[in-house]
Amino acid sequence: MTRIRLNRRLDKVQRGNWGDIKPLQDGVWEMREFFGSGWRMYYIQHDDVVIVMLGGRDKSTQQQDINRAVKLSKTLED
Numbered sequence: 483m484t485r486i487r488l489n490r491r492l493d494k495v496q497r498g499n500w501g502d503i504k505p506l507q508d509g510v511w512e513m514r515e516f517f518g519s520g521w522r523m524y525y526i527q528h529d530d531v532v533i534v535m536l537g538g539r540d541k542s543t544q545q546q547d548i549n550r551a552v553k554l555s556k557t558l559e560d
Contacts, residue, residue: 524551
């Protein structure tokens, strides 16, 4: 069920409907999906076209997930 909901959300993004998003730090953005325990997906944009998903989980591990996403985004810049 979770995978289906998150895939539907990514389908909406492909159609231009970003929904609930917010910038975090160092170019990493958070995309929130309100079901279950509050899922968050972290991503960066590249040239306004490519989205690189950096991971995501629920609210309970939010700060750890943000730190991991920022670290991963920095390795992609190299």
